[in-house]
Amino acid sequence: MPQPVRVVFLGGLGEIGRNCAAIEVDGRIMLIDCGLMFPDNDMAGIDLVLPDFTWLRDNAHRVEGVVATHGHEDHIGAIGWLLDEMPLTVIGSPLTIGLAKNRIEERGHLKKTKFIEVSDGDRIKVGPFDMEFFPVTHSVPHGYATAFHTPQGVILHSGDFKLDMTPVDGRLTDLAGIGHLATDDGIRLFLCDSTNAQSEGFSDSETSIGQNLQDIIRARKGRRLIVACFASHIHRVQQLANAAIAEGRTIITMGRSMNKNVALAGEMGLLDIPSDKLAKIEDLDKYDDGSVCIICTGSQGEPMAALARMSTGDNKFLQVKEDDCVILSSHPIPGNESSVAAVIEGLLRRGVEVIDSTTHRVHATGHAKSEELKVMHSIVKPEWFIPVHGEYRHMVEHARIATRVGTPPENVLVCSDGDSVVLSDKGLKRGEGVSAEYVYVHGTVGNLGEGILDERRALGTGGFVSAIVSLRIEGANATLVGTPEIVSRGWVSGDDGDQIHKDALRAVSDAVEDALAKGVRKRPELEKIVRRTLGRFVSNRTRLRPSIVPVILGAHE
Numbered sequence: 001m002p003q004p005v006r007v008v009f010l011g012g013l014g015e016i017g018r019n020c021a022a023i024e025v026d027g028r029i030m031l032i033d034c035g036l037m038f039p040d041n042d043m044a045g046i047d048l049v050l051p052d053f054t055w056l057r058d059n060a061h062r063v064e065g066v067v068a069t070h071g072h073e074d075h076i077g078a079i080g081w082l083l084d085e086m087p088l089t090v091i092g093s094p095l096t097i098g099l100a101k102n103r104i105e106e107r108g109h110l111k112k113t114k115f116i117e118v119s120d121g122d123r124i125k126v127g128p129f130d131m132e133f134f135p136v137t138h139s140v141p142h143g144y145a146t147a148f149h150t151p152q153g154v155i156l157h158s159g160d161f162k163l164d165m166t167p168v169d170g171r172l173t174d175l176a177g178i179g180h181l182a183t184d185d186g187i188r189l190f191l192c193d194s195t196n197a198q199s200e201g202f203s204d205s206e207t208s209i210g211q212n213l214q215d216i217i218r219a220r221k222g223r224r225l226i227v228a229c230f231a232s233h234i235h236r237v238q239q240l241a242n243a244a245i246a247e248g249r250t251i252i253t254m255g256r257s258m259n260k261n262v263a264l265a266g267e268m269g270l271l272d273i274p275s276d277k278l279a280k281i282e283d284l285d286k287y288d289d290g291s292v293c294i295i296c297t298g299s300q301g302e303p304m305a306a307l308a309r310m311s312t313g314d315n316k317f318l319q320v321k322e323d324d325c326v327i328l329s330s331h332p333i334p335g336n337e338s339s340v341a342a343v344i345e346g347l348l349r350r351g352v353e354v355i356d357s358t359t360h361r362v363h364a365t366g367h368a369k370s371e372e373l374k375v376m377h378s379i380v381k382p383e384w385f386i387p388v389h390g391e392y393r394h395m396v397e398h399a400r401i402a403t404r405v406g407t408p409p410e411n412v413l414v415c416s417d418g419d420s421v422v423l424s425d426k427g428l429k430r431g432e433g434v435s436a437e438y439v440y441v442h443g444t445v446g447n448l449g450e451g452i453l454d455e456r457r458a459l460g461t462g463g464f465v466s467a468i469v470s471l472r473i474e475g476a477n478a479t480l481v482g483t484p485e486i487v488s489r490g491w492v493s494g495d496d497g498d499q500i501h502k503d504a505l506r507a508v509s510d511a512v513e514d515a516l517a518k519g520v521r522k523r524p525e526l527e528k529i530v531r532r533t534l535g536r537f538v539s540n541r542t543r544l545r546p547s548i549v550p551v552i553l554g555a556h557e
């Protein structure tokens with residue numbers, strides 16, 4: 001009897017971002033993607049969110065590698081962080097690997113990584129994993145749907161995809177290939193992108209955007225144009241370049257990742273901008289406003305990126321001015337809406353004309369909408385289906401679509417991060433769960449847990465109050481040294497504040513003296529008493545909930 005195959009979901013089921021799943025065949029583990037997530041507004045100060053690597057760490061000796069389905073950060077951005085813990089083989093198209101290498105190099109792990117480049121239609125074996133790569137269209141070139149030929153039949157992972165019938169590079173989603181696989185072998189389990197399950201109809205083709213951009217550019221003769229889009233969206237950059245060059249403009253790229261990706265895609269022959277039409281930002285002054293088009297990073301409102309710096313007047317290369325036109329050829333990904341809005345506000349206040357996808361068709365999604373999902377399901381005809389890549393509501397809607405197209409409801413499982421499923425001769429069953437917490441990165445610290453956010457939220461909404469108590473303990477005698485100090489931030493201020501501080505001081509002193517008289521000598525106990533006393537005082541007197549931090553010096557440990 002063939003061995004069961006297990007799939008473990010480590011991220012991306014219940015949020016857009018940090019996509020990471022694991023397939024277990026014959027005791028070995030192959031990851032499908034290892035991405036990061038951009039923080040929400042309520043994740044005070046956090047830079048990035050990673051998948052939880054606890055389970056992978058415990059099973060590091062069994063990990064073969066990662067299939068990188070395409071080059072987006074939510075799929076490759078955490079590979080460098082996982083390499084902190086274990087060596088890996090990274091499998092993907094040359095462009096995906098090129099983009100992943102940038103991230104891996106940043107963490108200094110290139111030497112620890114083995115790369116396997118695959119081409120459209122390739123079928124390769126790595127350990128017990130027999131994998132086949134089907135081209136899909138998406139908002140970065142050369143993405144794949146991956147078929148895993150396992151002892152339990154074919155598991156097909158869609159990757160991020162849309163059904164663009166007129167893609168910029170002519171490379172279509174290989175529906176015919178997937179159809180062959182579905183009829184010849186049959187698909188036992190299908191894992192499919194749910195991002196746009198709630199959007200009706202079909203997505204716009206990427207090529208429909210090029211003409212719109214050119215119309216906008218043509219109508220702004222003589223004015224400086226600045227366009228922000230994803231640096232990995234090579235086809236968008238290509239269309240922008242074509243449109244701007246056709247209108248007599250020279251292209252200037254701006255922002256580290258835009259410069260890098262334009263160079264990388266150019267070297268790979270995936271982007272074609274004539275060298276005499278491509279200039280450096282340092283040479284901006286040599287051009288009239290009407291003869292350039294600046295393509296830059298920052299379409300997601302990233303505070304350090306080129307566009308955000310323009311919006312605050314901090315961009316060292318370019319000061320925006322009235323008569324400039326900025327196009328955001330993008331759509332905010334969940335969590336970034338308010339940062340994008342802030343950038344737009346900043347630009348508008350500087351008198352700039354701002355065009356974005358709310359009013360103009362300057363962006364096409366990279367993810368299949370509901371009708372495209374129906375087409376895909378009708379071709380794949382899976383025995384079992386699990387929606388992936390989405391917030392919970394997207395996955396629930398995707399499950400509904402699957403059943404409408406013909407998968408029996410009892411063969412559709414909606415899963416969450418940390419769930420696992422086991423595919424055997426008997427069918428698909430839920431397996432044992434694994435840890436799948438959010439792991440936060442701030443600065444160079446890469447393993448912050450949920451506790452740190454609770455602390456930050458408490459500080460952010462209530463401030464803190466600290467009582468510093470010094471004791472002298474000699475034999476049976478214990479006394480306060482001087483008066484305790486109350487230090488606070490973001491709690492109370494002014495004359496009222498002074499009085500409240502004094503009263504707090506009295507309450508704490510009384511409580512400590514009382515405790516000492518009763519023979520309490522140990523620091524943890526005294527801390528508890530001070531925290532309780534101060535907490536009660538703060539709550540009764542101010543009805544606020546600042547963090548309470550007792551500091552006891554000179555007590556017994």
Ligand SMILES: [Zn+2]
Nearest residue numbers: 070072138160
């Ligand atoms: Zn993607």
Ligand SMILES: [Zn+2]
Nearest residue numbers: 072074075160
């Ligand atoms: Zn994605």
